[in-house]
Amino acid sequence: MGVIIGLQLIWAVVSYFLNLRFVYFIQIGITFINLILGYSLISKINNPQDRIYELNNLLFLDSLNSILLLVILTISFFVSVYSVGYMKRELKAGISEKKINEYYFWMNLFIFAMLVVTLSNNFGILWIAIEGTTLATAFLISYYRNKEAVEAGWKYIMLCSIGIGLALFGIILLYYSSFSVLGHGLQSLNWTNIYDVSSRLNPKLLMLAFIFVLVGFGTKVGFAPLHFWLPDAHSQAPTPISALMSGVLLNCAFYSILRVQAIINNNGYGYDTSKYLMFFGVLTVVISALFIIRQVDYKRLLAYSSMEHMAIIAFAFSVNTKLSIFAGVYHLINHAIVKTSIFMTVGSILTSLHTRDIFSIRGLFKALPYTSIALILSVFAITGTPPFNIFMSKLFILISSFKAGFIIPSIILMLALVLIFGGFIYHFLNMLMGDTDKGYKEDLLILLPPFVLLFISLVLSFYIPEKILMLINNIPEILGVKNG
Amino acid sequence: MIKFLVEFFGAMSLFLAIAQLSSNRLNLSIKIYQLQSVFLSMSILFIGIATFEFELYISSFLNLLIKAILIPFFLFKVVEKIKLDREVSMYLNITNSLLFSILIVIFAFYISNKIDITGEVIAKQIFPLSLGIIFIGIFIMISRKKALSQIIGFLTMENGILLAGTSLTKGMPMIVEIGVFFDVFVGVLMAGVLVFQIKTTVESIDTSRLSDLKE
Secondary structure, three states: OHHHHHHHHHHHHHHHHOOHHHHHHHHHHHHHHHHHHHHHHHOOOOOOOOOEEEOOOOEEEOHHHHHHHHHHHHHHHHHHHHHHHHHHHHHHOOOOHHHHHHHHHHHHHHHHHHHHHHHEOEHHHHHHHHHHHHHHHHHHHOOOOOHHHHHHHHHHHHHHHHHHHHHHHHHHHHHHHHHHHHOOOHHHHEHHHHHHOHHHOOHHHHHHHHHHHHHHHHHHHOOOOOOOHHHHHHHHOOHHHHHHHHHHHHHHHHHHHHHHHHHHHHHOOOOHHHHHHHHHHHHHHHHHHHHHHOOOEHHHHHHHHHHHHHHHHHHHHHHOOHHHHHHHHHHHHHHHHHHHHHHHHHHHHHHHHOOOEHHHOOOHHHHOHHHHHHHHHHHHHHOOOOOOHHHHHHHHHHHHHHHOOOHHHHHHHHHHHHHHHHHHHHHHHHHHOOOOOOOOOOOHHHHHHHHHHHHHHHHHOOOOOHHHHHHHHHHHHHHOOOOO | OHHHHHHHHHHHHHHHHHHHHOOOEHHHHHHHHHHHHHHHHHHHHHHHHHHOOHHHHHHHHHHHHHHHHHHHHHHHHHHHHHOOOOEOOEOOOHHHHHHHHHHHHHHHHHHHHHOOOOOOOOOOOHHHHHHHHHHHHHHHHHHEOEHHHHHHHHHHHHHHHHHHHHHHHOOOOHHHHHHHHHHHHHHHHHHHHHHHHHHHHHOOOEHHHOOOOOO
16 A cells, blocks of 8 residues: 555655656656556455554555555556647647646646545545645646636635635544543544444534545535536646546545444444435535536536436445445445546537637537547436446435435435436537538547456446456445344 | 643633624734733643643744734734724724624533533633633624635634643644644645735725625
8 A cells, every 4th residue: 555655755856857658658657557456455454454554553454445456556547648638739729838837746646646645544644645635636626727727726626625614623523522531642633543442432512523624525526505516627727637536535535434424324423414314415415416417517517427427326325234335335336437437528518619618619520530439428327327337326215215215315316317317418418419511630549448447347337357246245334224 | 820821821722712892903903912821832832831741842843933924914914904993893893802802611511611611721711711711713704794804803813722732722733733734734825816806806805895795
């Protein structure tokens, strides 16, 4: 684990100074090496109780974060491949080489911070790393330095700082409840230590800590009404970064909430945490559905769609049965893959047409034929149409919630999903159909990653690799599931 | 006696947070923040003396160095470079903000009565005080228009969190505390750079003019 994190950090610094020609390829190499290292680490984990420690117990790996680690490393590999094509186009459009070095520097720091969030055993370090992701992406969001980008960057840094400040307060409360049992020092903030003694902690204090952490990190996940930074940030950042933020960063923030929830569920204090998660989940899906219908900017539309999917994942975890948690993790993986692919195809449109306005784009099938095929497939995949994997995970989530007796929330969720489907089809078909006399060149390097990701998405709906299936099946026990 | 001093400096921090609401100049706001950080360091120092925790001395010193010297110095630089519009503009005027702050403080005391703080806590009254500072910090962030005032609101909130942390738990572990200081410092530097970017693109640091991104 230390090797992966260290490699990423060193490369982040080096990439700032190296000539761009080398940066493009070493970036792909480094992320690929990390992917292999990550996979070899994960292969050591078999049971829910298995934990690998490193660096004086500060880093650890169990079934829950190995899934997230795999997602981060896979997505960052694909984004690295995609960045080559994307940044070459930006170079042609008149962005200086220095700026692109800057882009690689911040992106690698961003990936580094997310890896630390995932692998950290210590809540203090986890908090520092999440704030690190905010700082690393702030300049990426204001990357194009126009009025809108600066506005998005400012909103992002301010709103997320408030949120993260509240989360820090939650973590202080957690520390306060744990240090009466574990004593003063770094070990009382270690998740594994707190988890093992969780039945002896003060439940009221834990609940209070959870609420602060939920609201705080919930700001980063994009739960409504705390989501205002999210559509701005996702629409203004360079497209590869939007993909990374949607596919991985939101999951990292949600993962931090899950860790605290696991402690409380293990504490045996009932399952009050689920109520709050379900409230935020349903509210966010409804609000994002309303905004998706009346959207005029396709990148903003996708940002709202990310909110929707994170809310569905939160809903799945709030149902808290074995099936629903399986479906939630499955959905998390699926969403990361499909959302990255759709952002990548949209990036191909943006770099060719230089507009984000849905209604000024017509006839994409003629102008950009291959991009359009990727786009229409991605749209079907993201809205949960069979045979893509998101259909499967959404189906599992709804079945599990009906089974657990949450009838009204599930019906609200289904209605919102129908609205979102309609919104997506209406907006994107509007862009694809029609006539145009323009034609643009399409890049292989830009289109290859989304097609590969779509293929993975298709495969994942029929076949989940045994290793990953086993890891997912371990997670309910770690999170302290309600009934078998 | 030491308990009295801890609470006294904590209360002074809250007082300065309220005073922050009544300042109408950016320079004055930064000075108030500077003074608040000094009081906060004193409070942490006395908690350290009361509990014999060596780490708290370091924490107090770092707090003084970063928040009372480095950050204000940087913010003064920013104000100097921006030159025009130095006054604070707000959505809610000073009188109403002060009246609202009374409600905030009462609310902070009310909810901390609900939580029974047990165990070895040096000064129980510090907890509601720090909650008050946190809420006032958030209130400053939402009621002020200028980008710099919002940064100061965030810093005020962060001071409150630090005070709550040290009073409840005798300070977070050293590595974590240094990390938090580092993040706050870098965050302020980056926010400062963003202020310049806002200034060059919008020609003002009034965030109510940042209204292009809407539905």
